[in-house]
Amino acid sequence: MAGVVALESLLATQTLWHAGRAAAIAADGEPTGYADLDALLPQRGWPRRALTELLLPADGVGELSLLLPTLARFTQAGATVVLVAPPYLPYAPAWQVAGVDLLHLEVIDAATPRDALWAFEQCLRSGACAVVVGWPLQADAAALRRLQVAADSGACLGFALRDRRHAGNPSPAALRLEHTRDGQGVGTWRIRKCRGGPVPAQAFAAGAW
Amino acid sequence: MLWVCILLPQLALDAVLRRLPDPSAPLALVGGPAQLRTLHAVNPSAAAAGLRAGMRLTAAHALLPDVAMVDYDPSAEMRWQRFLAAWAYRHSSLVSAQWPGCLLLEVRASFGLLGPWPRIEARLREELAALGFGHRIAMAPTSRAARVLAGLRDGLAVDHPVAMRALLDRVPVRRALLPDGAGERLHRMGLRDLRAVRALPTDSARRRFGLPLLEHLDRLYGRTDDPLAYYAPPDRFDSRIELECEVEGYTALLFPLRRMIGDLCTCLSIRDGGVQRFVLRLEHEDAHTDVEVGLLAAEREPATLFELTRGRLERVQLDRPVVAMRLLARELPPFVPATRDLFDVRAQQSLPWPQLRERLRARLGDTAVHRIVPTSDPRPERAWRRADGDAVRIGQAPVRPPRPLWLLPKPIPLRDFHVRIVSGPERLESGWWDGDEARRDYYVLETSQGQRAWAFAPPGEQGGWMLHGWFA
Numbered sequence: 001m002a003g004v005v006a007l008e009s010l011l012a013t014q015t016l017w018h019a020g021r022a023a024a025i026a027a028d029g030e031p032t033g034y035a036d037l038d039a040l041l042p043q044r045g046w047p048r049r050a051l052t053e054l055l056l057p058a059d060g061v062g063e064l065s066l067l068l069p070t071l072a073r074f075t076q077a078g079a080t081v082v083l084v085a086p087p088y089l090p091y092a093p094a095w096q097v098a099g100v101d102l103l104h105l106e107v108i109d110a111a112t113p114r115d116a117l118w119a120f121e122q123c124l125r126s127g128a129c130a131v132v133v134g135w136p137l138q139a140d141a142a143a144l145r146r147l148q149v150a151a152d153s154g155a156c157l158g159f160a161l162r163d164r165r166h167a168g169n170p171s172p173a174a175l176r177l178e179h180t181r182d183g184q185g186v187g188t189w190r191i192r193k194c195r196g197g198p199v200p201a202q203a204f205a206a207g208a209w
Numbered sequence: 210m211l212w213v214c215i216l217l218p219q220l221a222l223d224a225v226l227r228r229l230p231d232p233s234a235p236l237a238l239v240g241g242p243a244q245l246r247t248l249h250a251v252n253p254s255a256a257a258a259g260l261r262a263g264m265r266l267t268a269a270h271a272l273l274p275d276v277a278m279v280d281y282d283p284s285a286e287m288r289w290q291r292f293l294a295a296w297a298y299r300h301s302s303l304v305s306a307q308w309p310g311c312l313l314l315e316v317r318a319s320f321g322l323l324g325p326w327p328r329i330e331a332r333l334r335e336e337l338a339a340l341g342f343g344h345r346i347a348m349a350p351t352s353r354a355a356r357v358l359a360g361l362r363d364g365l366a367v368d369h370p371v372a373m374r375a376l377l378d379r380v381p382v383r384r385a386l387l388p389d390g391a392g393e394r395l396h397r398m399g400l401r402d403l404r405a406v407r408a409l410p411t412d413s414a415r416r417r418f419g420l421p422l423l424e425h426l427d428r429l430y431g432r433t434d435d436p437l438a439y440y441a442p443p444d445r446f447d448s449r450i451e452l453e454c455e456v457e458g459y460t461a462l463l464f465p466l467r468r469m470i471g472d473l474c475t476c477l478s479i480r481d482g483g484v485q486r487f488v489l490r491l492e493h494e495d496a497h498t499d500v501e502v503g504l505l506a507a508e509r510e511p512a513t514l515f516e517l518t519r520g521r522l523e524r525v526q527l528d529r530p531v532v533a534m535r536l537l538a539r540e541l542p543p544f545v546p547a548t549r550d551l552f553d554v555r556a557q558q559s560l561p562w563p564q565l566r567e568r569l570r571a572r573l574g575d576t577a578v579h580r581i582v583p584t585s586d587p588r589p590e591r592a593w594r595r596a597d598g599d600a601v602r603i604g605q606a607p608v609r610p611p612r613p614l615w616l617l618p619k620p621i622p623l624r625d626f627h628v629r630i631v632s633g634p635e636r637l638e639s640g641w642w643d644g645d646e647a648r649r650d651y652y653v654l655e656t657s658q659g660q661r662a663w664a665f666a667p668p669g670e671q672g673g674w675m676l677h678g679w680f681a
Contacts, residue, residue: 059615068614088617090614092592092594092606094611096583097612101603102580102603109577109578109579119577123569128564
């Protein structure tokens with residue numbers, strides 16, 4: 001049987017692998033502030049040095065509430081958090097009530113989507129920011145890849161908030177969460193892609209408002 | 210005291226060459242009246258073609274038709290001498306630019322800080338070469354002797370008065386910079402060196418050559434004091450470069466700009482200051498365009514300042530050609546370098562936040578980067594304000610019912626007929642005192658898409674919703 005190839009050699013070259021026996025992923029993620037979500041993610045938190053994509057059906061579905069514990073924790077620790085060209089005015093009193101230290105929250109206005117994308121990448125790459133949240137409007141796959149690489153070289157958490165219609169397109173982001181509503185109209189975050197592990201079937205319910 | 214003389218033999222020429230991208234191309238400075246234009250100085254490649262200082266312009270053109278001509282400007286020469294005096298001020302606290310074409314520095318007091326003379330000399334030469342100025346350096350116990358020795362041989366240094374006198378005795382009279390052409394006259398009289406001049410009877414020497422000669426000799430040998438006007442650094446920076454040709458695009462301005470920024474930073478480090486605001490003035494034939502560069506914190510890193518200025522320059526629409534460029538900094542505030550932990554682990558190309566902020570502001574506009582601060586006004590549109598700069602005090606917002614994270618810049622009608630009221634109303638009645646009165650009932654609504662909206666209606670009504678924010 002000349003065509004027989006030893007199973008071991010296939011495994012050794014990694015052309016064949018055991019399902020469900022994933023290599024141990026270091027649980028070194030940045031805690032999201034939601035224990036249920038942490039449990040679903042392979043790194044037990046937001047992936048560090050990477051871009052995370054949040055896909056939204058509309059603005060104001062709870063995307064900021066998902067990020068706020070993380071933002072609050074970083075600003076309180078004195079790290080810089082940047083919002084690049086937010087779609088609305090961040091309302092200072094509410095952000096303060098949510099625990100964000102406004103001294104370390106920087107807001108960047110950009111006149112055009114191109115400028116916004118440039119500023120987003122600059123902030124990610126600089127290494128001066130701990131978290132950068134952006135709303136890239138005209139970002140194609142190449143632009144997203146640049147952002148992902150920038151987040152890696154700048155060693156920061158990048159969050160790209162985009163419309164849900166981009167969910168079908170491939171993305172280089174390390175983690176993609178999509179906001180959906182279940183039958184009862186409760187908003188949940190469904191994981192579309194996560195680097196370092198299989199996509200969990202379970203969704204994360206953001207809970208009541 | 211121990212004086213160093215830095216002789217700048219071709220100051221005017223170097224000042225022109227250093228702003229050219231290719232200093233090796235033949236170039237000559239032209240001076241004199243319009244009918245009799247003569248060459249004032251030539252650079253090495255022009256000299257290699259046979260051009261000499263003092264040559265007539267027509268003769269120079271005959272020898273080398275494509276030689277670049279630049280007008281000789283005596284005031285520019287003075288300005289560059291002052292600039293170099295500012296540079297020399299880093300190495301000594303007593304600097305004089307009193308005599309034309311040279312600088313004098315007292316260095317004995319600098320030995321403690323900068324090391325022995327050979328090290329200082331190497332440093333001076335290295336920095337002058339980097340600045341692009343040809344130079345000859347000599348050191349002697351009196352300033353006048355240093356000047357004379359620098360004219361004789363580059364690198365001559367004596368630090369003892371006895372050795373200096375012995376050396377001066379052998380200086381030819383024509384090279385001793387004697388006043389009123391006395392050197393030439395003495396030479397023709399058969400007196401060859403200063404020893405012979407000093408041997409003359411004082412009375413007859415005074416009768417023949419006047420008092421200045423004797424004073425010069427006394428000061429040269431250190432027998433009397435030599436009063437000098439010392440340089441004091443200016444408290445502003447002003448530099449101007451005339452361009453060789455009319456420039457239409459900004460890229461051609463970058464090279465001279467880099468030099469100007471470098472000069473500015475040299476000036477800043479001398480003053481131990483930084484710059485926070487300066488103007489780059491692009492001069493046209495009959496008008497000028499000002500490019501204002503304002504930073505949120507004082508800075509003096511040449512690369513950073515250049516990049517920022519370049520960013521501003523890129524956004525300027527040049528509708529007329531630029532003939533000259535001027536950099537003007539009126540305020541030079543003290544500069545405190547950012548402290549950084551020695552063992553701080555930083556990413557490889559990481560950029561501190563202030564620099565990143567300036568880069569962003571340079572491209573996106575001065576007001577692009579800001580923070581948000583709550584205020585105590587109950588009206589939502591006035592309950593926050595923007596804060597620029599570092600000095601921000603953030604107070605605590607008064608406790609109020611839940612407020613949305615997103616606020617719309619202006620309330621807009623909410624086009625959704627299937628809203629569900631989650632909570633409300635919250636009556637807001639305020640602002641009657643400043644003519645911007647608001648009477649609204651705020652509700653938290655849930656839209657058909659599942660969004661949480663913050664909307665208001667006229668008091669007492671539940672319809673005609675005006676959307677004012679999102680609970681995101």
